[in-house]
Amino acid sequence: MTIERELDTIDVNFNVGPQHPATHGVFRMVLTVDGELVVDLEPVIGYLHRGAEKLSENCDYRQAIGFQDRTEYLAQFNAELCYVIAVEKLMGLEVPERAEYIRVILTELNRIASHLMFMGAFSADLGVFGTLFMYAFRERERMQDLFEEISGDRMMYSYFRVGGLAWDVPQDFVERTRWVVKQARQGIADIDGLLTRNEVTMARTRGIGVMPADQAIDWGFSGPMLRATGVRHDLRRAEPYSIYDRLEFDIPVGTQGDVYDRYTVRLEEMRQSARIVEQCLDQMPKDGPVVAPGLKRVLRPPAGEVYMRTENPRGEYGIYLVSKGTDKPYRLKIRSPSFCHLAALRDMVVGHYVADAVIILGSVDIVLCEVDR
């Protein structure tokens, strides 16, 4: 986008980040501003690079699960799921049905938790004085308590295993989860009521950061960012993995591809995830093993390579895994959705105001650990 200016003015560099409330991590963007108008933007990443891919290659297949938690620290179960399915594909493992259901329940709950985090952070970007943040975190806290009860950790769960789960869930899992989902539905309604039809929200977010569908596909958008542009693409439906082919859910799409659509798509996705969890709780086998029988202590998948991709809260999360038949992955490549979305940040922001740059960045819902890996 080119901008014609009437007056001859000096553009000023305006540095946002790496320490700034709007960057959601250690991301830096150098805005070139003409007054309040952003005429150029340079995203600077790499502050959180820890070499997660190379680290995983120095661990055996089970140890590498932990790095998935640390890569995608808002949707840990989703990232773990992607990785363990990749290894299972490589080994040709069958996972017990009960384990599959528990995996999907936790994954979808984690999707809600991740989107709740987005709602809180996004509302803070919009300028709500912490109220929506507290609403969102009330629900997220319940989920984290549940996850902690199951896995023993509030953040780094490392609960999924190749071939199943680390151990069975507690006895009251079904009732607890039903209660959590019921509360979450109320929390989602609260968020909806406070923000969605608010005049200020609509004035601020509609028509801002528009990304047309064709360009979004070219940029490699996925997840809610892509669906907000109107493309009905969801890997849970397009290439069903785990047990998603047995579940009923709708794929919400937007129309404009602006910030408002990204928000509403995520809001509706939370409701759909709640629906999925409730279905899973109904269909889930009451008993049974949670790990595939006859697994060796040290996994040695046969030589080969596999690319597994799952629908994470932020979009298509992919694991490319190469095995040489040893106990360690020869190569592990992570395809992270936030990275692709950040690449398009300049196109979305230029031509808007400084205040818009902040909410557009917020609407991308980045996880910097996943961008920098």
Place this chain on the structure above:
Amino acid sequence: MIADNPWIDAIARTLLVVLLVIGVALILIWLERKVAGRIQMRLGPMVVGPYGLLQSVADAIKLLTKEDLRPAVADRWVFELAPFVAFVPSLLTLISLPFTAHLFVRNLELGLFYIVAVSGLSIVGLLMAGWGSANKYALLGAVRAAAQLISYEIPLVLAIVAVAMVAGTLNLVQIVEGQGRVPYIAWQPLGFCIFIIATLAELYRNPFDIPTAESEIVGGPFIEYSGIRWSMFFFAEYINVFMLSVLGSLVFLGGWNWPLGNEVGWPLQIVLIFAKTSAMLLMFMWFRVSLPRLRIDQLMSFCWQVLLPFSFLGIIINGLVLVYDWPDVLLGVFSGVAALIAGWAVYRGSRRAAPGQPWSLVSARGID
């Protein structure tokens, strides 16, 4: 008169009012945190004193003892004087602000005019802070503040002028005395709405906290300040909040007069003004924790395209009714209808904010 000597009288009254206001500001800071906490399902401060009542005192002591930092590249005099320039006008406004029929420093004939004029001065302090800090965030915040406060001064003044037309005076005590039967909010609903919105903008609170926007420019003009200088800005802000709440309850809600009448004793008058001011304050706090922030261009176009025309409309309505001596009820009816039209316009405007629409709050983007 507290004392016979006018000088001693004035000093005694000033001390009384300043002490009152400083106490109120400390309580307000505590209250704001409690109210925000309650709305956000938190407890707010609970540790220092019963229900955290002494939290503001603890904060004040902490701020007083903190190091007074100044950036090496800052413009020294501008930077260090800015808090005073912002703080003094907000104290000056208190001179002519009556709390009851007798509790005031000086009851000026042009009291209303004086308050509005002096409170507008504090913007110079913000500009100085923004410029002197040698920080881009601060400069951006200061420029935003200047644009916003100067723009919103106009509808604020016009809303008050509309009341002054009906009251026939600028003397605040007389304005309140004129509201024994009906408070002016009934005759001027449009003016009241404009006053509230413009006040929110003057106080840079949500949805107009654009100059300090926490998620964008991280505190704006105050970003480089610490310790006592920062707390002076903070104090000035809360004194302004209090001052404008009192002003609103005097001008629109009948002050100490309505509904008990002008003859009640001063304790009851204080109760009345306290209740009305608290209502205004709680409303401001409620807005603050529940609304997102507008963008600067939307704020400006809202001021010039919505608030200003409707303020003039209010004055025209008043003029017609007063000149042709129509019954007072028509004032309320016309003004109420105008307020509804304004509300409807904003409602429609925000819903048609998609690009390419002819009339919208985002029309002034300057780019397509």
